[in-house]
Amino acid sequence: MDPTLLALRWAHILAAIVTVGGLVFARFALLPGLSELDEESRQRVHDRIRRHWLPWVTGGIALLLASGLSNFLLFNVRVGEEGWAGGAWMRATHYHAIFGVKFLLALIVFFFASGLVGRGSATQWLRANRSLWLTVTIGLAVVIVMISGWMRQLHTGPNEIVAGDGGVMIEETIELREQEPRREAGSDADGQEGQEADRGAPAQDSEAPATPVGGEETAG
Numbered sequence: 151m152d153p154t155l156l157a158l159r160w161a162h163i164l165a166a167i168v169t170v171g172g173l174v175f176a177r178f179a180l181l182p183g184l185s186e187l188d189e190e191s192r193q194r195v196h197d198r199i200r201r202h203w204l205p206w207v208t209g210g211i212a213l214l215l216a217s218g219l220s221n222f223l224l225f226n227v228r229v230g231e232e233g234w235a236g237g238a239w240m241r242a243t244h245y246h247a248i249f250g251v252k253f254l255l256a257l258i259v260f261f262f263a264s265g266l267v268g269r270g271s272a273t274q275w276l277r278a279n280r281s282l283w284l285t286v287t288i289g290l291a292v293v294i295v296m297i298s299g300w301m302r303q304l305h306t307g308p309n310e311i312v313a314g315d316g317g318v319m320i321e322e323t324i325e326l327r328e329q330e331p332r333r334e335a336g337s338d339a340d341g342q343e344g345q346e347a348d349r350g351a352p353a354q355d356s357e358a359p360a361t362p363v364g365g366e367e368t369a370g
């Protein structure tokens with residue numbers, strides 16, 4: 151397990167939770183809660199919230215960009231170095247195209263999220279109809295999370311415990327199987343280990359190509 155990738159993933163997911171969670175709270179709790187106030191009082195509340203919430207939004211966006219880009223670059227390096235699917239993995243899975251769509255949507259979400267909490271005149275049209283634009287932004291964020299999960303699934307294989315490390319190591323797993331005949335589950339302490347190695351490894355794994363076609367890890 152790579153500690154840098156793990157830290158990037160933690161940072162990315164936490165930043166996504168905070169920023170998207172803030173949007174959901176604003177749309178479904180704050181706006182209805184303020185609806186009975188007069189316009190002037192509402193504006194005062196929004197101004198106060200801005201002062202406290204803006205650093206979280208800008209910090210969240212910075213963290214999402216930094217962790218997401220680092221993760222993307224590190225993942226590309228890894229796939230290249232390990233030569234997944236003989237170097238054809240990226241093209242075969244359309245990983246770059248999917249990432250491109252996600253990145254574009256994320257930039258739109260960042261623009262809306264900061265405009266909704268900002269005060270520049272260029273983004274006044276967003277705040278003039280907060281309810282609509284918050285709903286649109288949340289919708290886009292949901293699509294982004296779905297795309298992210300899809301990207302993740304593209305390189306998530308059977309979870310094997312190999313040589314004490316977690317992760318997907320199809321090539322090594324096949325070698326282990328060849329060296330060590332399958333044991334009956336629960337026969338003894340070693341048998342338990344054998345059981346662990348078998349878990350989640352579908353029968354077709356034995357037909358996996360000699361080069362790894364997927365691997366554990368990387369997420370922002």
Ligand code: HEM
Nearest residue numbers: 166214215218219221222256259298299301302368369370
């Ligand atoms: C609103 C903004 C964003 C949200 C809500 C978001 C959400 C997520 C989530 C939830 C994951 C984890 C997926 C999983 O493990 O199942 C993820 C992974 C990832 N994100 Fe983001 N993200 C955002 C912006 C970005 C940006 C701006 C970038 C790049 C510049 C980026 C790059 C990535 C990459 C490369 C992964 C790893 C995907 C993989 O496992 O192959 N994300 N994102």
